[in-house]
Amino acid sequence: MRTLRVDRPHAVALTDAPSPAADPEAGELLVRPRAVGLCGTDLELVDGAVDPAYVRYPLVLGHEWSGVLADGTPVVGEGIVPCGRCAACGRGATNLCATYDEIGFTRPGAAADELLVPARLVHRLAPGVDLAEAALVEPMAVVLRGLRRAAPEPGLRALVVGDGTIGLLAVHLLRLWSPAEVCLLGRRPEQAGLAAAAGADRFTLDPEEAGGGYQLVVEAAGTPEAVGTALGAAGRGGTVLLLGLAGTGRTAAFPIDELVNGDLTVRGSFAYTSEVWRETVGLLNAGEVAPGFVITHRFPLAEAAAALATLRGGAGPRGKVLLTLP
Ligand SMILES: [Zn+2]
Ligand SMILES: [Zn+2]
Structure with a gap:
């Protein structure tokens, strides 16, 4: 499969990688990403400007995403992977989990043909919710x-x-x-x-x-x-x-x-909690928010370099830059 990988700061490329195998025993699900939002933090990951405590190279980009499960169910997923056992997790502050772990930072992200996600972090979308719009759940939750x-x-x-x-x-x-x-x-x-x-x-x-x-x-x-x-x-x-x-x-x-x-x-305020993520998905599923207006650019994954260049600047209105996958 293809992955948009940053091997080390300033070395980003679309790279072939073996498909991941989901381990149902470990509660993992295999997702096929359909839309992946890029943001300033992705540029900082490319540039090596993110606090080293929050990143592990090499990494696959993509912490804002929507996708489908093997049976076609449309889903989104929390990026932060809380341990569920520490004091912070115990009081619901999953964004402050003692063990920082996040998809697209310390574990492979969604800018890839396939993505492994812990099942407990996956949220179903209501029928009819646009998958491009759903990729905005992450920044909305923030x-x-x-x-x-x-x-x-x-x-x-x-x-x-x-x-x-x-x-x-x-x-x-x-x-x-x-x-x-x-x-x-x-x-x-x-x-x-x-x-x-x-x-x-x-x-x-x-x-x-x-x-x-x-x-x-x-x-x-x-x-x-x-x-x-x-x-x-x-x-x-x-x-x-x-x-x-x-x-x-x-x-x-x-x-x-x-x-x-x-x-x-x-x-x-750092990131989001699981509770706020659930609330955000609920608002989108109920049609109470309509964040699609913010999407100004879409590029197929194969044109990721152009997407990153667009994110860095240029003329014209600029909102969310999305990578799309078939
Ligand atoms: Zn972001
Ligand atoms: Zn924890």
């Missing part, structure tokens, strides 16, 4: 877990900083709280159409115009400047949710007194 942690009040005013896939999905999922206003502060004018499709009430490139006093600010750009902007835009008593990764070791300076006097809550 956003939803962060929002759950930030506990937005219904009817709130929210600002999302960052116009990439995570920022756009944050705007879309915030609609679940019937917000009074969601403003998206972006960096590229070409993203205006995607912002509108996500459900943003306003889209601007100017922090001044975005304004302040927000009850919730979601930072999804992953730069020190964006973190500063996010902290400054929160109103007194507000919450700043940090979802963007800035790169190992990067730091931001912020005005300490404004955080204290503003009574701000700053929260980071």
